[in-house]
């Protein structure tokens with residue numbers, strides 16, 4: 197289907213669209229980037245077979261043993277291209293003020309000049325793939341279309357797992373056009389930035405030391421260069437569904453958030469929906485697929501990374517997961533921590549990046565059961581359990597179709613989504629933050645989100661374990677001025693009946709004792725916290741009022757059969773006024789960054805907290 201020929205005009209698979217705007221843009225990109233061939237993606241199984249075979253041929257993919265991981269592949273990245281690059285990520289708004297103090301900014305015209313220089317001829321010797329995709333449902337009231345153009349077959353294969361894509365999407369765009377509507381689509385340009393000269397052999401993981409991940413918020417446009425890593429290159433995910441969508445959400449009165457969505461059913465058959473924002477590699481996937489340890493409770497997954505939430509006619513906040521797959525952290529995933537993820541993965545049709553490859557054609561990573569006697573590490577070196585180095589990168593990932601998840605809730609397929617009862621904010625903090633705290637009201641909950649702090653993880657390039665403010669777990673993903681973003685959150689409570697909006701809670705699974713051990717066992721045991729949250733909403737569980745909000749009253753949390761001492765639980769739940777007083781100047785410094793753009797309500801919340809701690 198895709199032919200590679202050496203002429204000035206790229207060979208194109210049969211022209212699949214009559215859409216003038218899309219054709220014009222694809223032509224413009226091809227003229228700039230000079231690919232050898234253009235491939236319009238259909239999303240078919242044949243195309244998957246063709247692309248994965250070509251990735252095997254270039255050494256990017258190793259096919260796994262079909263008896264253990266059917267139709268699945270191992271990939272190892274260049275060792276320098278393993279995570280999101282936050283210092284190379286830009287919000288190029290027309291006005292610098294609109295990108296705010298938490299984003300990198302460059303004048304859009306200047307950035308385009310610079311990047312056109314990088315893109316010029318950058319696809320020489322390669323095929324340019326055109327991926328029509330939709331984030332969310334094609335049948336949504338206003339479908340959120342995108343066209344990603346990329347010179348990476350790895351990205352194309354991964355996009356097929358992570359988003360609804362292909363002919364079906366293009367047909368829907370054309371159909372809406374024909375009906376006289378004006379379907380919007382986000383142009384998303386990606387290149388690994390490594391052209392091939394005639395005769396030059398390719399490498400398994402092409403990329404470029406120069407990287408730019410750029411959002412043009414007013415134009416709703418994305419330009420990415422130099423990286424093949426998920427969050428930098430699968431442009432439907434962080435770039436569109438969070439950065440660009442957060443701008444759309446601000447303008448249109450909804451929320452685009454870094455949140456999981458789960459459905460919780462009690463032994464009495466009462467159903468609740470919970471959304472939770474934790475920073476990257478801080479437990480969203482694990483909570484979304486939780487296997488409760490308390491009898492009679494069930495969790496079904498709806499999403500593990502992104503939630504788009506709109507207030508419905510009933511005044512409630514309705515959430516959809518715009519994605520189609522899981523791009524999950526591999527290390528630490530096992531039969532105990534996340535049995536449902538393991539079951540999902542074992543069905544195959546997956547891409548594993550930067551994990552170890554075993555001699556029998558399987559994958560392995562730190563934390564998984566049954567370490568192999570010998571394996572090849574993610575760096576391509578021989579590895580044994582005695583090796584000093586890790587077998588897998590700390591941010592190694594599996595990319596797996598969501599439909600394979602046996603606990604996927606039926607509501608996942610409903611374009612209206614689900615009405616959210618509770619929002620959890622959470623981070624990775626060794627001290628200070630209790631296991632669970634309930635906000636007094638929407639504004640207090642927004643304050644909790646706006647001051648959320650967490651230790652940095654391997655999901656982004658840079659130091660790991662450094663505490664930083666990560667508001668609503670969205671620090672790297674807010675596509676505009678974070679001060680305005682806080683204002684938008686406050687506004688949601690003002691413009692709507694706050695009583696019908698979700699109740700907000702702050703959780704911390706990561707608090708430690710003096711010896712550095714976790715005070716709370718986490719994973720399936722987090723169902724006990726979810727139960728308390730639901731019982732608070734229903735007015736059943738008791739709480740104690742503290743300066744920072746309501747925490748579980750002694751005896752109010754179900755700890756039946758839990759292997760935790762009273763002392764440990766008390767420590768996990770403790771509110772230490774001295775620790776909190778030490779937070780105040782840090783929060784103050786954080787808020788000062790935003791100057792006059794910080795909503796006054798948040799300053800009042802800080803004053804209230806300070807006064808309560810002093811009382």
Ligand SMILES: Nc1nc2c(ncn2[C@@H]2O[C@H](COP(=O)(O)OP(=O)(O)OP(=O)(O)O)[C@@H](O)[C@H]2O)c(=O)[nH]1
Nearest residue numbers: 475476477478479480481482525528655705718719
């Ligand atoms: N101690 C403890 N660790 C947890 C818990 N839940 C998750 N983790 C650890 O958190 C890390 C990654 O969590 P994920 O669920 O994959 O993270 P995520 O929030 O989905 O991350 P992104 O995909 O990067 O947005 C792994 O190292 C897990 O072992 C928990 O309840 N307790």
Ligand SMILES: O=C([O-])CC(=O)C(=O)O
Nearest residue numbers: 426427428434476501655
């Ligand atoms: O973006 C990625 O590559 C993975 C992810 O979910 C995150 O970092 O939050």
Ligand SMILES: [Mn+2]
Nearest residue numbers: 454476477501
């Ligand atoms: Mn994420």
